[in-house]
Amino acid sequence: MMMRHLYCTAGAGMEELLAEEVQHKLYASQVEQIPGRVFFCCNADLYTVTQLKSAERLFLLLRKTEPISLPKNPAKAAAVIKERVVGAPAIWKQAFLTWTALQDELQSSQQRGHKRRREEDEEESLTVADESTHTLTSSTHLLKTSNEMDESRQHTPSFRVSCRCSGVIARSYTSQRLSRTIGMAIKEHLGWKVDLREPVLEVNVYLSDDHCVVGIPLLKHPLASRSYMKHNGLRSTIAWAMTSLCPKQLNDCVILDPMCGVGAVLLEAAQEYSNAVFLGMDTETSQLQKAAENLKASGMEGRVQLLRSSAMEIPLADGAVDVVLCDVPFGRKFSCSSDMPTALPHLLKEMERVIRVGGHLVLLLSLQLSAQLKKIICTHKHNQHLNSSDTNSVHTDPSNTRSESTDKPKTLTFQKSSSEAANTPLLISSLQAQRTHKVSLGSTDAFIHTYTKIQTQNTTLALK
Numbered sequence: 001m002m003m004r005h006l007y008c009t010a011g012a013g014m015e016e017l018l019a020e021e022v023q024h025k026l027y028a029s030q031v032e033q034i035p036g037r038v039f040f041c042c043n044a045d046l047y048t049v050t051q052l053k054s055a056e057r058l059f060l061l062l063r064k065t066e067p068i069s070l071p072k073n074p075a076k077a078a079a080v081i082k083e084r085v086v087g088a089p090a091i092w093k094q095a096f097l098t099w100t101a102l103q104d105e106l107q108s109s110q111q112r113g114h115k116r117r118r119e120e121d122e123e124e125s126l127t128v129a130d131e132s133t134h135t136l137t138s139s140t141h142l143l144k145t146s147n148e149m150d151e152s153r154q155h156t157p158s159f160r161v162s163c164r165c166s167g168v169i170a171r172s173y174t175s176q177r178l179s180r181t182i183g184m185a186i187k188e189h190l191g192w193k194v195d196l197r198e199p200v201l202e203v204n205v206y207l208s209d210d211h212c213v214v215g216i217p218l219l220k221h222p223l224a225s226r227s228y229m230k231h232n233g234l235r236s237t238i239a240w241a242m243t244s245l246c247p248k249q250l251n252d253c254v255i256l257d258p259m260c261g262v263g264a265v266l267l268e269a270a271q272e273y274s275n276a277v278f279l280g281m282d283t284e285t286s287q288l289q290k291a292a293e294n295l296k297a298s299g300m301e302g303r304v305q306l307l308r309s310s311a312m313e314i315p316l317a318d319g320a321v322d323v324v325l326c327d328v329p330f331g332r333k334f335s336c337s338s339d340m341p342t343a344l345p346h347l348l349k350e351m352e353r354v355i356r357v358g359g360h361l362v363l364l365l366s367l368q369l370s371a372q373l374k375k376i377i378c379t380h381k382h383n384q385h386l387n388s389s390d391t392n393s394v395h396t397d398p399s400n401t402r403s404e405s406t407d408k409p410k411t412l413t414f415q416k417s418s419s420e421a422a423n424t425p426l427l428i429s430s431l432q433a434q435r436t437h438k439v440s441l442g443s444t445d446a447f448i449h450t451y452t453k454i455q456t457q458n459t460t461l462a463l464k
Helices: 015-026 074-086 089-122 126-155 168-172 175-190 235-244 262-271 286-297 340-355 366-376 382-388 455-464
Strands: 004-009 029-034 039-041 058-065 158-165 203-208 213-215 254-257 277-282 304-308 319-327 355-366 431-440 445-453
Touching: 015 029, 015 039, 015 235, 058 089, 074 213, 089 175, 158 175, 175 203, 175 235, 235 262, 235 319, 235 355, 254 262, 262 277, 262 286, 262 304, 262 319, 262 366, 286 304, 304 445, 319 340, 340 355, 340 366, 355 366, 355 382, 355 431, 366 445
Parallel strands: 158 203, 254 277, 254 319, 277 304, 319 355
Antiparallel strands: 004 039, 004 058, 029 039, 058 213, 203 213, 355 445, 431 445
16 A cells, blocks of 8 residues: 555644554654654555544645745745745645545445444344435435545645644734635646635645644544544543553553543543453532443443442442543533542542552643642652561562453452541552653643552551
């Protein structure tokens, strides 16, 4: 299959994870990341590329050049844009042919999907009338799409330009003005038709002090929009990042989200790992109902158990789970009834209690809560000082996994917490920091913290 030059946009802080994902899943080459974008080459089929979890939007790369400098004179600026941004018509014609071939490939994948769904419907014994209607609707949709593609091949494509600029250029030119100038240059240079409402192609241009990037979106909808999320909570790319940053693979694990909300974090984990047990808890019935609806829409309702319970008193035995994933609520949109800065020490202690030695904790926290977290959890150096008098204390390697057979189905033991808040120490010494990753949530930033539970004198006594 032909090697394609593509790029994806990514939220701030997600570029590194996206670069790792395209290398791991697509075996991509020439991977390069800049703020907000990751460029790569791959010959994977388009359907596989659309399964990227950390990307926002997917583009066919048309050109990537050094930054341009635009004179203030409009006529001279238009000449520079024609030469530096638009360039040779042959590049655009080849890009359009590649884009058309990728659309055909995507259409074929959709057609195969319709066929599989029809076969599944037949297995479920749908009525002949229902099946005929479904087939007719699917065929009509595919025929319409095919006709549109044929029409675009026979004629010069219609287009519109969407331009974003920053830095020096933005001080002299607005994005709207640059979009019009670039659009006129493409029209005059290539003979393509401008259509601001329903164009065949959308041309995206990004101009900054460091880069000039021109691309064509391959999909109408962002990759970050999950069709199975009927109720939105934490952004899906960030929820996936929490799973990705866990120090171990999550297959054959028991995974808990004690403040699951609408289930975004568990859903992303369940999509990636088919051989794991997932448990979601929340105190709000309305949130659990939305989570149940999201699970049903995603086909994961049989794999994720939901329970109404407080994260301050998790009804699980000590060491019952392998991993805790938790987006700790903060901000106006995701606030909770508890005063989180006050509740955080006990919340962390309860999470630590239910994690087995060698298990992991992944938290998404605000900047304020992140600063507080460092005061609650001792550093590894402090851990060693606390445990230096205990010659029998053994630190468990974070890479260690359970020795029990993975063929046996895992069960969750529900019981009352054995450690009460009254005698819980403020400092937690059994959680060893692994990684801290800063991400953007749009209007604010947050940190993903990952920890591994190690064996200390206290955890040894608790086990006894």
